Amino acid sequence: MNLDGLTMSVLAKELNERLQTGQIQKLYQIDKTTLLFKIRALNEDQNLIITVGATPAMYLSKPLQDLPKEPSSLCMFLRKHIEGSRIVKVEQINGDRIMCIQTDKLEMDGSITSTLIYVELMGKYSNCIFVQDGVVLESLIHVSPLMNRERSISPKLQYELPPNANRVSLMDFDYNEIRNLLVSFGNGSVQQSIRAIFNGFGKPLLDEVLYNANLNGDEIITDLEASQVDKLANALYDLKMMLQNGNGLLSLVNDNHKKAYSTFILHNYNVVKTYETISEALEETIHSTKAIHTADKELEKILTAAIKKEEGRHQKIKDELEDTNKMDTYKLYGDLLMINAHLQVQYEPSIELQNLLSDEGEMLTIPLKPNLTIVENAQWYYKLYTKLKNRMVSGEYQLNASTTKLEYLKSILYSISLATTRESLEEIRKECMDAGIIKKSKKPLSYKLGKSNYIHLTIDEGEMFIGRNNQQNEYLTHRFAKPTDIWFHTQDIQGSHLILRLNVEPDDMILSKVAQYAAYFSKARETSKVPVDYTYIKNIKKPPGSPLGFVIFNTHQTMIVEPKKPDNYNE
Template identity: 30%
Template sequence: MALDGIYIYSILCELREKLLHGKVSKINQPEKDEVSLLIRGSDNNSYKLLISASSSYPKIHITENGKTNPLTAPMFCMVLRKYLINARIIDIKQVSTDRIVILDFENTDEFGFNSVYSLIVEIMGRHSNITLIRQKDNSVMDCIKHITPAINRYRSLYPGLNYIYPPKSEKLDPFDFSIESFKNIIKENNLDFDSKLGSKIFTGVSKTISKEIYFRFSGDITINDLDNVYSNIVKFFSSISNGNFSFNSYSENGMIKDFACIPLNFLNECEKTEYKDPSKLLENFYFERDKFQRLSNYGADLSKIVHTNLDRCLKKNQILNDNLVECKTKDIYKLSGEFLTANMYDLKKGQKEITVQNYYSETLEDITIQLNTNKTPSQNIQSYYKKYTKLKKTEEMSLLQLRSNSEEIDYLQSVLTNIKNSEAYTEIEEIKKELIETGYIKFNKKNKKGKNKTPKLSKPLHLVSSDGIDIYVGKNNFQNDYLTLKFADKRDIWMHTKNIPGSHVIVKNNGHIPDKTLEEAAGLAAYYSKAKESVLAPVDYTEVKNVKKPSGAKPGMVIYLTNKTINIIPKKLDNI
């Protein structure tokens, strides 16, 4: 499941058809390793070209999805705008069949002369990069990732240097190879005709395509018949080079297992989904994965802060519980004090112990009490009473702190759940603001210079049930408080997972709420909670008038009475 040179070849066929001779009208850099170019094609339609140098999901394709751009454009974006705005695409090519794409642009330079610039896209995992060069002197104008000699001894990439291509592959070009070179590379490397042969000898051929080659021809040919092997493989790649594409994804148990620009016969048992173009297939496959990973990375620092505080609370919880175990002995000290007081006239300084009668027991058995030989009888008595008083106060304070600590644990777990369920950067920013206001993140006022603008807050999730009733879901604790305490009417239905961190869900009550709507809303409450992956989750629901926020409680923390509980499968609504 990789974006290989063969699939890139199919993408470039699409790009040539739609973008060649098109004009660049906008350039943005929504991510640190990703740029988008709005291009008006020769057919007068506008296309958004997405180019990503992500270490996990590098790619190039036409996209219909948009992202929020930073208020201040990064330097690389500014350089691209300077040289490529209003430029025309004059060529789109691929280096051999490798994962290197070159987009040539023609534009007037600062002196009014026509210049040609190349945007070189290297789709190579963690080595992926996007570099703008000026063709006449091969100089690097800028690149999205600067590579210094300390990072790469073979080549450096930063402004002012001459551009050097990545090391050339010693494998064969699948669209241009002779029978002699084919036979030589097999014999020199002592290769067998197996499912890995294609990826071992051809540039840009992934393991998936290699498996397909083997599946198609393994029944008819062997490694001993190289002429026949050569003939069949040439026909296979000729079909691709002639544009005989079929864009499909293959799923198993609802998860996409693989995709390709040709039919994958070895996956015939999987569910196949057809696409009309390679860009749409890539976008469907990568968009959610890329979004999830970027949001996870974006929220990783917040998660670390929350986990640190959660660990602190859990350790404190253990200490407090240990204190309560010790405090269970407090009555022994009180009784010892009483028994010593009743037998005070039998006490003498220097005694190590005294045996007294337990007059609280029906059998009146004797008990032995240890004494400090350096203390007077009165001091020994007082030491037992002091120990009792200390343990009693410790027990009272421990119980209070245990309750407060438990509430803090619930709150921190709710924040972790909100971070995990975040679907936009603005939601992560709101959680960060929440942690600042609750004191978990120290806010440095010096860093606020030039940032007086109040960020636009995201809105709670709004959905409509199958019965046409409005449902609202809080995506963080600020939104939870807003929905429950300000937005909702006292007759509306409030929902939350039972004893599990999650979102507040409000169902608008306009007179009657059908059971179907209640089930759908409960499914949402379970889905946007820590129980998201559970088979069934318990969800409490009650009227909003029964929900109260205790004085001094943290954001999103409420108490409620007279509720009902429903066990439901966590599930989104289709209109999300």
């Protein structure tokens, strides 16, 4: 979502109202281009995200559940200078796409250190720069002279604003001042003059000003009559007032299907969606584009790569097993050659023999190694037969093990989609460490993982217990559940173990309803017909040495249902 400078003035006001006088309590570096500031302001905890990657943005976010456990060196350095600071104000610089957070920190000797955090949201040139006394302290992205000849950014260099400092902000002037600027500095066409004088004009807002001034924008500004200049100045001033009084954001689209974002309705656009705050709109965009690589996204990436690697290994084993189809042919060749051991075939590439071991007695052409005798060729075929026979035994074992591992990895990947709390994500991370999928962290958890993080829902007929991940599935099925409880799980599809504990006798209506819930808590949530297996807990067994959440059962029933979300479940 690209916001123009004028719309960002509303964002600056929104952030200033929410963050002014707040204290920066913690700072995290989520990925190489993203910082999270945990701020206590107005008796509330605020989460300020600054990201300068593929989708540059600055917004207030809902709490992120999975944060890096081990800070980067940049994060440690910034914590030393920033944590504990008070936010004096958040403002926009010159109406451009540059935000500045002014912070003050009370030092141990009683002095106050001011740090300016410049957030430049300017496409591929976006950056977050920390400045003290006009000198760059640090930045998310270092810019060398080779990368940009006009402006370098690295520690100990003087901070300079990007070009276009000669342009001004529309928000700083009243009607008379706006008119004088148009008369004094207007040059070329009307739209060229507006863009040359004022920062932050995107095409939708510029078109809106021209529409309200009854101009098309191509008129030469020095040729305008005084009444036309008055009308243009009035349209610009009205825009300023609408932005000053505006809040929230509208997602708009015109008849040509072009999108726009504004704090008010534009004359040739229709409203698609309304957001109470600009932060809400930016957060939705970042979340939908997955622009921020949080720790859970990194774990998801690792698991996806592990699944891809195991799928390649799985296919390789299958291909090798297909080669074992030639095993019986090699044994037949060896037997026929031994039967005809009296023949002289050395230096012959092949031999044609009658198949005396079949009822048809058909003729077979058997390839030979020319440098070997007929007996030596027979022994060579027997060796190939033995090799393939051994490969078949080990290959089937490896294929079963690979199938189990694939299902296990996919079940972990699915469980990430159900993790809504930090505890749930840490359980998944711990499981991955125990399974050797990721390296074990040197830093222990600051809290103990509980066993009651599973989903607990009540229905009229009893209770349901649903695992969010393999560890919870293991606990619920093998330790928590009673023999008389009923176990549900989607057939051959990754999903949660659902335990049903009834206070009435089960009937088809109850079982069908709960099977729908079990289908909802699975990877097949978006499909229409899902097979769900169910059986009593007493029929469930866990094979020795099997991974977490893996079960077998000797009797069960299957029901085809449509997934349905439980009425009392809030994600």
